[in-house]
Amino acid sequence: MKKSSNLLTLFIFIAMLLGIGVGYGVYSAYHIPGEMLPGATPGTYVPGSVKVSDTQQGFADKISILTDIFLRLVKMIIAPLVFSTLVVGVAKMGDIKAVGRIGGKTMLWFISATFVSLFLGLLLVNILKPGVSLNLPLPDTHASSGIAKADMTLKGFFHHVVPDSVIDAMAHNEILQIVIFAIFFGVAAASIGEKALPVVKLMDSVAHIMLKVTGFVMNFAPFAVFGAMAAIIATKGPGVLLTYGKFIVQFYAGLISLWIVLGLVGWLILGKPVFRLLAGIKDPLLLAFGTASSEAAYPRTMAELERFGCDNRIVSFVLPLGYSFNLDGSMMYMTFASLFIAQAYGMHLHIDQQITMLLVLMITSKGIAGVPRASLVVIAGTLSMFHIPEAGLLLLLGVDHLLDMGRSATNVIGNAMATAVVSKWENKLGTGESIEV
Numbered sequence: 351m352k353k354s355s356n357l358l359t360l361f362i363f364i365a366m367l368l369g370i371g372v373g374y375g376v377y378s379a380y381h382i383p384g385e386m387l388p389g390a391t392p393g394t395y396v397p398g399s400v401k402v403s404d405t406q407q408g409f410a411d412k413i414s415i416l417t418d419i420f421l422r423l424v425k426m427i428i429a430p431l432v433f434s435t436l437v438v439g440v441a442k443m444g445d446i447k448a449v450g451r452i453g454g455k456t457m458l459w460f461i462s463a464t465f466v467s468l469f470l471g472l473l474l475v476n477i478l479k480p481g482v483s484l485n486l487p488l489p490d491t492h493a494s495s496g497i498a499k500a501d502m503t504l505k506g507f508f509h510h511v512v513p514d515s516v517i518d519a520m521a522h523n524e525i526l527q528i529v530i531f532a533i534f535f536g537v538a539a540a541s542i543g544e545k546a547l548p549v550v551k552l553m554d555s556v557a558h559i560m561l562k563v564t565g566f567v568m569n570f571a572p573f574a575v576f577g578a579m580a581a582i583i584a585t586k587g588p589g590v591l592l593t594y595g596k597f598i599v600q601f602y603a604g605l606i607s608l609w610i611v612l613g614l615v616g617w618l619i620l621g622k623p624v625f626r627l628l629a630g631i632k633d634p635l636l637l638a639f640g641t642a643s644s645e646a647a648y649p650r651t652m653a654e655l656e657r658f659g660c661d662n663r664i665v666s667f668v669l670p671l672g673y674s675f676n677l678d679g680s681m682m683y684m685t686f687a688s689l690f691i692a693q694a695y696g697m698h699l700h701i702d703q704q705i706t707m708l709l710v711l712m713i714t715s716k717g718i719a720g721v722p723r724a725s726l727v728v729i730a731g732t733l734s735m736f737h738i739p740e741a742g743l744l745l746l747l748g749v750d751h752l753l754d755m756g757r758s759a760t761n762v763i764g765n766a767m768a769t770a771v772v773s774k775w776e777n778k779l780g781t782g783e784s785i786e787v
Contacts, residue, residue, distance in 0.1 A: 358568065362636050365572035369579025372413075376584040380405040402585050410585045416577030417641060423567045424646045427560055429520040431649060432670045433532050434557040439666030440536025441550045449537060449667075455775050456668050459768045460676040461712075467608060467678040467764075468708045471685035474604045476704075480597045481693030523645075526674035557666075564649035568637075575640030582751050598752060601686055605756045608682055609763055616767045620774055623658075624767075630654045631766045638758040642751055644673065647762050655769050661778035668772050672765035679760025680725045683753065684711050687725070688732055691742035699736065707736060725757065 380403045440449055475481075511526055513519040519527035539546035616624040631654050634647035648669070655665045685708060692699055699707070711732060733740050746753070773779040 358571065358633055361572040362575050362633075362640055365576040366579050366640050369576040370583055372576075373580040373583025374587075376406060376409050376580070377587040380409075381587060406585050410581040413577045413584070414581040417574045417581070418577075420567070420570050420574030421641065421643055421646060423570065424643070424648075425523050427563055427567060428523050428645060428648060429528055430556060431560040431564070431652075432528050433520070434553045434560060435652070435662075435666035436529060436532035436670055437536045437539065437553045438550060438557055439663035440533055441539040441546065441553075442663050449533065452664060452667060452772065452776060455772050456671060456768065457675070459771055460672070463612070463676055463678055463764055463768065464681050464712055465708075466611060467681035468685050468711055470608055470611065471604060471682035472689065472704055472708055474600070474607070475686045475689040475693075478600045479693055480600050481690040526671075529670045529674065532670075561649065561653065564653070568650060571637050571641070571646070574646075575637075578641055578751075597690065598749060601683070601753060602756050604682060604686060605679060605760050608678060608760060612678070612763060612767050616771065619771050620779075623779075624770075627658050627766060627770055628763075630658050631762060634766075635759050635762050638762045639755045642754040642758050644677065644758045644761040644765075647758070648673065651762055651766055655766060658770065659780035660769055660773040661776070661780075664773045664776060664778055665769055668769040669765055672768050673761075676764055676768055677757075677761045678764030679757035681711070682760070683725050683757050684729055684732070687746060688729055688736075688738070691733065691746075692736075692738045694742060695739055697738060703736060707732060710735065725754075 382403050511530065513524065513527035513531055516528070516531045518524075519531065539550055613624060613628065616627070620627070631651060634650040634654060637650060638644050638647035652665055652669055655669065656662050685704075688707060688711075689699065689704070711728065730740055730743060733742065770779065
């Protein structure tokens with residue numbers, strides 16, 4: 351297990367470097383120097399404003415098929431894996447009191463971590479002021495980013511959380527809706543006792559089969575990482591790193607600050623084993639970073655947490671919830687990006703407005719993990735609430751993939767830490783397998 355884990359990490363890292371190299375080679379050979387798209391401002395570079403040649407785009411479209419195949423394979427296993435493991439976990443807890451107790455502790459961590467993430471993003475963007483130097487003119491009031499806004503109403507929130515069809519929820523990988531149904535199903539199975547044992551055993555078998563399928567799927571991960579990196583560099587080029595270098599570096603510095611905060615809190619609760627936990631999740635961490643997808647790392651994160659010593663029932667309960675309620679990297683990005691756009695247009699938001707924005711994001715960001723470009727969708731809705739030009743999102747579209755890589759990796763750390771901490775609080779944290787640090 352250890353040897354194969356190290357090999358996968360090595361292959362993913364090599365694939366990432368090869369992808370950057372191949373992408374840069376295509377960009378150098380086929381990009382069109384200085385040719386701007388219609389409407390772009392001469393003399394300035396905004397990612398997406400420089401024309402991409404047909405050869406570049408064709409290469410990116412073809413090579414990204416590798417990433418698309420991998421992500422589709424991951425999405426294929428997410429619904430049955432989440433449903434089966436969560437039903438078994440809840441059913442084995444035996445009573446609704448245990449579910450309520452663990453659920454309460456889980457939500458306490460999630461709410462606290464969400465607030466810290468949002469507040470840290472707000473604090474850093476006010477200190478670093480990455481958007482101030484852009485001095486952009488306010489756009490036409492009708493200008494749009496082309497990104498759909500999130501439904502910011504209470505009704506819209508509950509419509510998204512509560513499923514009207516579990517089949518539809520599974521078809522669209524709506525993790526939170528699957529979790530809601532699985533909890534009801536598991537509690538009902540526990541309440542009828544022996545009559546449910548055949549179903550619980552069946553779900554347990556399904557869970558083990560899906561974990562085996564996961565192992566097969568993960569072998570394709572290096573190809574997916576190679577395709578993702580080659581496609582982004584071939585079309586955007588190294589200029590995307592240089593032009594928005596300040597913003598990218600500052601945001602990643604913020605993510606590292608969040609990692610330190612999560613690590614310190616984890617150390618206070620878990621003690622020295624927190625370092626073993628962080629060493630153990632390096633594979634899912636690198637996978638999430640390379641593919642810019644937290645979902646891609648879900649099955650591997652589950653396996654590593656159980657290997658660390660977390661009770662499999664708690665892993666099956668906490669981790670799926672975390673993918674809807676505890677996306678720490680995405681939370682930080684929402685306040686950081688929203689205020690960056692305001693700064694870029696010279697708009698000053700008073701502290702009371704910023705705190706209001708933080709509270710709004712705490713509520714509206716929940717349960718949208720299955721939405722494409724979920725962070726940008728929520729930001730689009732938030733900008734309109736505070737009369738910040740929505741077209742400012744265009745500033746981020748070109749570098750969003752690079753930023754999403756860091757967000758996704760941070761989400762993995764946050765959810766792994768949450769699961770380990772809840773296991774510790776429940777006195778269900780074993781020693782696990784030894785992991786070399």
